[in-house]
Amino acid sequence: MDRLTLLSRRPKENNREYVYRLLRYNIMTLVLVPGCSINEAEVAEQLGVSRTPVHEALTMLKNEYLVEILPQSGSFVTKISLRNIREGLFMRATMEPAIYRQLAGNIGEEYLDQMAANLEEASHIMLNDQDDSLDRYLKLDDNFHKIAYLAAQKPILWSAVKTVCSHFQRIRYQESILIKIDMSHIHHEHEQLYEYLMLGGSCYFDLEKHYDMHLSYFKTYFAQLLEMHPEYYIKN
Numbered sequence: 058m059d060r061l062t063l064l065s066r067r068p069k070e071n072n073r074e075y076v077y078r079l080l081r082y083n084i085m086t087l088v089l090v091p092g093c094s095i096n097e098a099e100v101a102e103q104l105g106v107s108r109t110p111v112h113e114a115l116t117m118l119k120n121e122y123l124v125e126i127l128p129q130s131g132s133f134v135t136k137i138s139l140r141n142i143r144e145g146l147f148m149r150a151t152m153e154p155a156i157y158r159q160l161a162g163n164i165g166e167e168y169l170d171q172m173a174a175n176l177e178e179a180s181h182i183m184l185n186d187q188d189d190s191l192d193r194y195l196k197l198d199d200n201f202h203k204i205a206y207l208a209a210q211k212p213i214l215w216s217a218v219k220t221v222c223s224h225f226q227r228i229r230y231q232e233s234i235l236i237k238i239d240m241s242h243i244h245h246e247h248e249q250l251y252e253y254l255m256l257g258g259s260c261y262f263d264l265e266k267h268y269d270m271h272l273s274y275f276k277t278y279f280a281q282l283l284e285m286h287p288e289y290y291i292k293n
Contacts, residue, residue, distance in 0.1 A: 145222035162257025
């Protein structure tokens, strides 16, 4: 197993939380590529922790379909499942337009303020490229939608989305890392959603069409990803 990209610890973060966050980051950013093995002892040695938090973190990642733990064989980064991507897309495309329609004109001011701050930070990241810009930008993308779920009082649904859509999120990272696509379209589409919520909806704004474009943009480059690394994917 190659050396992991290390992350700074967060305040009050315990070993399990830190190892989980670090391994997830390394999976998403292709330091740990689909199909590679993860050696618990090596991870523990690299991070200076015992094997217990490493095992606990791997179990958490298994629950997100990012790691496969095989008895007597070890732990492996899952290959990217096309079925998982399809299910994630269906889940988001079904629920999220309904959530935004429910919130239009009814969203609390504190949530609008959080969205506005999210958009401002994303704009700043686009103008100031740094080593961790991609990860920060995609996390802001994620958090923008999380705010909507929380505003609609649907935190359990958001937890489910995070689990089911983990492979879809991996594609977002891969496109940005391997093809270096322009991510500014995400920011523009979020601005449109923010305006839709703030203005209470609009008869000129086709929410379903907007959301289909927002979620399906990855298809523009997906064939290229498959051609570059077919070994990263499985059909089920």
